[in-house]
Amino acid sequence: MKVWLALIALTLVEVALLRVNAGPAVMLALLVGLSLVKAGMIAWWFMHLREFRPRPLVWALLFLALCVALTVIGFLQ
Amino acid sequence: MWLFVVSDVMTFAALLAVYTALRMANPEWPRPFTLHPAIVFSTAMTLVLLTSSLTMVWAVEAMRKTDRRAAARWLAATILGGVAFIALHLTEWRHLLHDGVSPSTLFGSVFFGITGLHMAHVAAGTLYLSALATGVARGKFAAEDVETGGIYWHFVDLVWMFVFPLVYLMAVRG
Numbered sequence: 001m002k003v004w005l006a007l008i009a010l011t012l013v014e015v016a017l018l019r020v021n022a023g024p025a026v027m028l029a030l031l032v033g034l035s036l037v038k039a040g041m042i043a044w045w046f047m048h049l050r051e052f053r054p055r056p057l058v059w060a061l062l063f064l065a066l067c068v069a070l071t072v073i074g075f076l077q
Numbered sequence: 078m079w080l081f082v083v084s085d086v087m088t089f090a091a092l093l094a095v096y097t098a099l100r101m102a103n104p105e106w107p108r109p110f111t112l113h114p115a116i117v118f119s120t121a122m123t124l125v126l127l128t129s130s131l132t133m134v135w136a137v138e139a140m141r142k143t144d145r146r147a148a149a150r151w152l153a154a155t156i157l158g159g160v161a162f163i164a165l166h167l168t169e170w171r172h173l174l175h176d177g178v179s180p181s182t183l184f185g186s187v188f189f190g191i192t193g194l195h196m197a198h199v200a201a202g203t204l205y206l207s208a209l210a211t212g213v214a215r216g217k218f219a220a221e222d223v224e225t226g227g228i229y230w231h232f233v234d235l236v237w238m239f240v241f242p243l244v245y246l247m248a249v250r251g
Contacts, residue, residue, distance in 0.1 A: 001131070004127060004128070004130070004131045007127050008124060008127060011120065011123050011124065011127070011241075012120075014241070014242050014246060015116060015120055015246070017246070018112065018116070018246060018249055024100075024101060024247070025101070027246075027247065028097065028101065028243075028247065031242035031243065031246055031247065032239075032242075032243075034242065035238050035239045035242055035243075038238040039235045039238050039239065042130065042231055042234055042235045042238065043231075043235060046130055046133075046134055046227075046231040046234070047227070047228050047231045047232070047235075048224070061079075061083070064083060064086070065086075
């Protein structure tokens with residue numbers, strides 16, 4: 001329930017960011033950062049990644065997520 | 078299921094990366110959404126999907142406690158969330174089409190492509206969970222089967238956590 005409330009709160013923060021007069025690049029960085037936090041919370045608690053065994057597989061999945069994030073950043077440049 | 082999730086992560090990551098690259102490279106990128114009603118509407122869709130994830134967590138917990146009636150009830154609530162999400166999404170699409178956002182334009186094709194693929198995942202998920210709920214109510218399926226369904230449903234929710242800010246919030250009219 002706490003995770004769900006935190007996810008709702010972060011969603012409302014994302015919407016509230018529309019009131020901030022920031023450029024597209026800053027807005028993109030903020031929104032992607034918040035999305036990564038929310039996705040991490042869903043994977044860790046809702047998808048039970050924290051209970052995942054063997055642990056190396058968790059690291060492999062996190063490494064894959066990092067690769068995806070780096071690919072996206074590289075793409076944007 | 079995890080292998081499917083990993084492969085689908087790559088699909089959505091590629092689509093969202095291309096969309097974001099197009100959005101950032103083009104200063105004249107269309108921004109058809111207004112705070113009211115478009116963002117209020119899509120925020121409501123996000124809250125519905127997040128709530129359906131919570132009911133899915135409760136369904137998995139109920140199955141772990143071998144409470145099949147409660148598990149079937151929470152699965153039904155999750156399905157209801159999925160159906161509500163699709164209904165809201167289709168209504169929003171109808172409004173956009175009415176406002177002149179055409180699928181034949183660059184913006185329209187990527188917007189309807191990404192959100193359409195996501196909606197197809199939600200629709201497939203509701204069918205999958207319906208079969209699961211029926212089986213659980215009839216005494217079939219183990220707790221692990223419901224957990225596997227949960228992984229799929231939470232993944233659909235996880236993808237929307239990127240679609241909502243990148244596709245909607247980044248295209249709000251200034």
